[in-house]
Each structure stands twice: as structure tokens, then as C-alpha cells.
Amino acid sequence: MPASPSTDTAILWFRQDLRLADNPALRAACRDADRLIPVYILETDTDPWAPGAASRWWLHHSLSALDAALRERGSRLHLLQGEAGACLQQLVAASGTTAVYWNRRLEPAAIARDRDIKAELKQRGIACHSFNAALLVEPWDHLNQQGRPYRVFTPFWRSLQPRLDSLAPQRTPSQLPGLPRRRGHSLQLDALGLLPEHDWDAGLHDEWQPGETGAHNRLRTLLERRLQRYPEARDRPDADGTSRLSPHLHFGELGPRQVLARIQQHAGARRSPGLVGAGEQYLRQLAWREFAHHLLYHFPETAERPLDSRFKAFPWRNDPDSLRAWQRGSTGIPLVDAGMRELWHTGWMHNRVRMVVASFLTKNLGIHWLEGARWFWDTLVDADLANNTLGWQWTAGCGADAAPFFRIFNPVTQAQKFDPDGSYLRRWLPELAALPDKWLARPWEAPAAVLAEAGVEPGATYPRPLVDLKASRERALAGWDAIRTHNRLTM
Template sequence: MPASPSTDTAILWFRQDLRLTDNPALQAACRDAGKLLPVYILETDPDPWTPGAASRWWLHHSLAALDAALRERGSRLHLLQGRADECLETLAATSGATAVYWNRRFEPAALTRDRDIEAGLKQRGITCHSSNAALLVEPWDHFNQQGKPYRVFTPFWRSLQPRLEAIVPQRRPSALPGVPRGNGHGLSLEELGLLPEYDWDAGLRNEWQPGEAGAGKRLRSLLETRLIQYPEARDRPDDEGTSRLSPHLHFGELGPRQVLAQLMQHRAGHRSAGLVRAGEQFLRQLAWREFAHHLLYHFPETTDKPLDRRFEHFPWSNAPETLRAWQRGRTGIPLVDAGMRELWHTGWMHNRVRMVAASYLSKNLGIHWREGARWFWDTLVDADLANNTLGWQWTAGCGADAAPFFRIFNPVTQAQKFDPHGRYLRRWLPELARLPDKWLARPWEAPTEVLAEADIRLGDNYPAPVVDLKASRARALGGWDEIKGISR
């Protein structure tokens, strides 16, 4: 005879897994529980990396989408705010829940907190079930031949590839257990206070559709219309060449197993050499995300300290006004300024431009990479601690598999190569729109009569460069000379 359905009540704790498809914690809870109480807790636990304003905006809309999806299936999302351990213990007591299900996070503070929460719940007789929804392979299950964490991407990627065929996403549950009675609705979404107090988010609203449905649309758009151009177009900020899946992956509206499975299915149905190559290029980028999370797990101190300890002695500059000019897109270097304005307006920046802007801050301006990481953390909708840490340390030359320090991106040649017709620069820097292409990436070198004809007054309606690119590059290399002989 089939087993009788359980009458136990369980709590499903949503975190960075705001989806119903390929959600192993949800699947396990549906299998085991007779009643299910889905909950999201806006945590007030001490954490040096609390979500920034752009991430909070995204979270508000993603939670609204998740609640709507749950309500379509006869359930709803219970919203709380406070310390996660206290909220879960209180909720278990009031609901009679005997188990809590969640998907693991891998940030240093979250790992510590989860261990403490699990220990506290078990002391109260509540069973805990955690699963992996965020990564293809968990960090404690993937080492090099010496049994140590990978610190270079290429061998990490080579060792990961044979494991991909066995990775399969889980289906969305066909039905959800009912919600236990007598628990109210918790807080309203508005009471969480995630939206900005004043209206600066119009650009975000126009650009993004947070939630599982929006994530699915982005992925379909990539596979059906843009994948074939991906290898070349992904470096072009003037084109829709990237997937823009990063915020959806960060909030777990889409899981990497889903992306992998749909990409492989698409490639199987379209076996052209171009699509195979494009698919491999995109999979490689998904693996970089994986690599970032593995690094952060094994080297948790790298959110604030360089993996290459020589850089603890680097002569960084303390220049608050120059930092503010970079943040506001007022450096006088068009590609950097365009990227910083795109970031402020849309909560996102093209990856090629991120590298240029990061190189300019840490090398030409000589400002500590941590300042840039903090600004990106507050302004990016895809602010992900692992990716942000890897990206900044890679560009600054002090992380795992880092670009050599002497690789200093030239923002003029980068703009000329990857925005050859100036569409990206003109979109975000309309004050330069009348400049000919020849001078658009370097207006300070344009003849006086060309600037006058374009109605550009450097230092007035567009800033003069805050540093000379050639001289600042030489200073950066001088700083490298000071530390490169220090023992790592």
C-alpha cells in the first residue's frame, strides 16, 4: 500500500533561491510535509556585506513575483524581519513545525550563521534539511589532484567539464502542501522597506523584470536569438551581446543546473559548429561564476584582503574627491564615465566596461580595489559577493588567476576596439554626442576647433581627465616594482 501523506508541518526558508523550478529544498519539503509554511526573512544578523540599494530594489520585486507564484498554487510567502535564528524558532513554535528546509549559501558569514541556526533548531527537537540549489558542484567536493582548492581557472574548468553530463535540474512540484492555519501573513512586502525613499529607480524598472518568469525570458532570448553571436558580441558594450542572467542567478530565480540543461538541449537540437562554439563560450562564463564561489568558500578572507599578500604593502592612494569623480562618472575618461553612468541608471554594467573601470580605479587612480568593490556592491543589481570579489581582485592583479599587474587596460583603445562607432559612449555621454568618432574616446586630444564645433568645453560641460593615462600607468608600475620582490 502507498504510504500515507505526512501530517507534519514544515518551514521552507527561502533565501537566494527565489524560484519553484529546480529548488531541491522545496522538492524535499513537498515530499515529506503535510503542511508547508514558505518564509523569507529579511535578516538583521550582523553581516559586513548587507545588500545594497540596487539589490534591495531587486529583492522587493523578486519576492512579489515569488509570492504570486506560490498563491497560484494555493500557498503564500510569509515575510519576517529580524535575526534568522530567532525568527525561525518563533515561527516553528507558533506553527507547530517539526522541520525546516533550506538551500545552502556559501558566503563566509552565511556559512557560520547556518551552522549556528542548525545547532539551535536541533536542540529544540526540530530537524533541519539543507540542499544545494546555487552551484553545479559544491566547493568541498571539487579539488585538484593534490587535494587542494583550485586557484587557476583553466584546470578548474577542465576538471569540471566531465561532471556536467550527470548534472540534471529538478522539475517544479506539481502541487504544494497547504499552509498551516493560524500564522497570519507576517509583514507586508512594503513593511520590509526595500524600495528607495525617493524615485531613482526608473532606469531599473525599464531595464529589468525580476522574478522567475523574467529569468526564463532572458534565458530563452539568449538561446533563441543571441547565442550564435555570443563569442564576439559579449565583448561589445554597444550591443545586446551578453546574457544579462547574472542578477537572476544571484537571487536564485534561475539555477545554474537549469541554464546548463537548457543550453545542452539547445545545442543537441542545433549542431552547427558555430552554435557548439558559442555554447562552450557561454558555459565557460557559467564556470567562472562557479570558480568564484569555490574561491570564496576556500579563501573567505579575500572579501577584504588580497589573496596575493604582497599587495598588503602596495602604496594605495587616499583620494576621496577622485573616488567620488569615478563613482559619479566624472573622470574625463569617456569609457569609464559611460560605464559608471550606466551602472547608476540601470544597476548593471557591461563586463568589459567593468574591467576597464576597475583597472582605471585601482591602477590609474591608485585607489584601493576595496573601494570599488564596495561601490559595485551597493549599486549593482547582480551584486554577488563571490563574483564581485573575484572580479576586483582579478583586475587589481592580487587575486587567484589574476591578470598580471602590468596589464593595465587602456580605456581609449578599449573603447575604440569594442565600441568602434561610439554608440555606447554617445548613449551614456550625450554631451559628447557631436564629437567625431576619431576623438570620442579621447576628447582631450581633439583640436580646439573640433571641440568648439561639438560645443564641448573641457572642465565645464565635460570634465578634463583627472589623471594623465600615461603618467598614471607609470606610477602604477612603480608601485608594483616596490612590492613584487616581497615574499608571498
């Protein structure tokens, strides 16, 4: 028989909010319930953007860290796998729960799923309480003067700035409610099958510390070592000048309001104009993340289709061989290959290099941006649907804030400007390490004697370029002209 209803037991449904601090759903549940079941459900639905391999690796370790934090406070994480609504119904029946608390997710599939789950639970008399833990402000609370969503970042950021001082994070509850005696069966973490069957994750272990503690360690490093030089260093893949907070923010091990508060406190305490300016530069990047989530909420079709409808007619090329070479870091273009190898080894890529490799795929190779978005989705530890969508559409030229011209990044000049001594290229392309700086970013132009002396054999030790950069640029521009002409003729 199912347990009789009880008014003192609640479920806290963790999703992308794997932290105890600044967790509104947790605080509300702790306030209202005498007994609490923290649960994570690995969903087995048909969402086309289910977590990729790198994200699953991160999730395993983040769940382990969250469970350890809960156990320190006399609780533990309940693990389930299956369709989320059915799992919650089973847990409600087993425990006699009368309320479920969660923090909102705003991806299109999650919105639809949450709406159905809330309706089903309410039909059974179960109270549902949802909160904002992922964003500074939610999309329906931040519109332009016409009551419409922003499509350009600068006015979005300008209107957000006056609101920042009022966005304070919530404290960690001093005490967690205990667990009820009856709560049904919980899976072991390993039973979720999140870790890879083959050992390809050594680089991820070396690079990352998933979990709330790892997130705060990263934030501390940003404040103490990187923030002052962030405006100059953030574009340099050869310098460790970025925050690398993106996976922690995606999994909710750290909330944006926490980052905002710490940066404001740090800059204010030091009273350094340079530090204040650097802090604003970083907060601008945090707002870009916010902008991405607002766009996906208001334009959910953009996860699969271009925001700029003209690009439905763009002449994309179907070239599986070139796509595989790009994925493997074997294009013959050093900055592109270095970035793709960094991605495979660490689950992350510097943002400047992300733009370059995306531009090369979409502009020089002419391959659809969705092919790149799907590869990033599977290989990035910070794979986030909103950020991934905005980034790829921005670089392809079909999204929000795209340039009025057809932007094409030159991987040679980008390497020379942002990796001037070649340390980034040499780290990820050791087969080119002996080349002089002059030829490192463009080995196909190096004299044969220079290549021989450096031990570089084109086509053998390092690939020849897949395409000619100038000719492929001209082809991309011709494609852009074609869709503009098509649009004028069909108006």
C-alpha cells in the same frame, strides 16, 4: 500557549533561491510534509555585506513575483524581519513545525549563521535539511588531484567539463502542500522597506523584470537571439550580446543547472557546430561564476583581504575627491564615465567595461579595490559577494588567475576596439555625441576647433581628465615594482 508539535508541518526557508523550479529544498519539503510554510526572512544582522540599495530594489520585486507564483498554487509567502534564528524559532513555536528546509548559502557570514541556526533548532528537536541549489557542484566536491582548491580557472574548468552531462535540474513540484491554520504573523512586503525613499529607480524598472518568469524570458532571449553570436558580441558594450542573467542567478530565480540543461538542449537540437561552440563559450562564463564561489568558500578572507598577500604592502592612495568623481562618471575619461553612468541608471554594467573602470580606479587612480567593490555592491542589481570579490581582485592584480604581469587596461584603446563607432559612448555621454569618432574616446587630445564645433567645452560641458593615463600607468607599475622588491627583501 505554543502550538503542540505536529509531524506534518514544515518550514521552507527561502533565501537566494527565489524560484519553484529546480529547487531541491522545495521538492524535499513537498515530499515529506503535509503542510508547508514558505518563509522569507529579511535579516537585520551585522553582516558587512548586507544587500545594497539596488539589490534591495530587486529583492522587493522578486519576492512579489515569488509570492504570486506560490498563490497560484494555493500557498503564499510568509515574510519576517529580524535575526534569522530568532524568527525561525518564533515561527516554529507558532506553527508546531518539526522540520525546516533550506538551500545552502556559502558566503562566510551565511555559513556561520546557518551553523548556529542548525545547532539551535536541533537542540529543540527540529529536523534541519539543507541542499545545493546555487552551484553546479559544491566547493568540497570539486578539488584538484592533491585534494586542494583550485586557484587557477583553466584547470578548474577542464576538470569540471566531464561532469556537466550528469548535472540535471529538478522539476517543479506538481502540487504544493497547503498552509497550516496556525503560522503566526506575516509582514506585508512594503513593510520590509526595500524600495528607495526617493525615485531613482526608473531606469531599473525600464531594464529589468525580476522574478522567475523574467529569468526564463532572459534565458529564452539568450538562446533564440544571442547565443549564436555570443563569442564575438560578448565583449562589445555597443552590442546587446550578453545574457544579462547575472542578477537572476544571484537571487536564485534561475539555477545554473537549468541554464546548463537549456543550452545543451538548444545546441544539440540545432546540431550546428557554431552554436555548440558558442554554447561552450557561454558555459565557460557560467563556470567562472562557479569558480568565484569556490574561491570565496575556500578563501573566505578574500572578501576583505587580497589573495596575493604581497598586495598588503601596495601603496594605495587615499583620494576621496577622485573616488567621488569615479562614482559619478565624471573622471574625464569617456569609457570610464559611460560605464559608471550606465551602472547608476540601470544597476548593471557590461563586463568588459567593468574591467576597464576597475582598472582605472585601482591602477590609474591608485585607489584600493575595496572602495570599488563596495560601490559596486551598493549599485549593482547583480551584486554577488563571490563574483564581486573575484572580479575586483582579478583586475587589481591581487587575486586568483591574475596575470603574471601587472595588467593595466587602456580605456582609450579599449573603447576604440570594442565600441568602434562610439554608439555606447554617445548613448551615455550625450555631451560628447557630436565629436567625430576619432576624438570621442580621447576628447582631451582633440583640436580646439573640433571641440568648439561639437559644443564641447573642457572643464565645463565635460570634465578634464583626472589623471594623465601614461603618467598614472607608470606610477602604478612603480607601485608594483615596489611590492615585489619588498617581498624579495623580506623573504
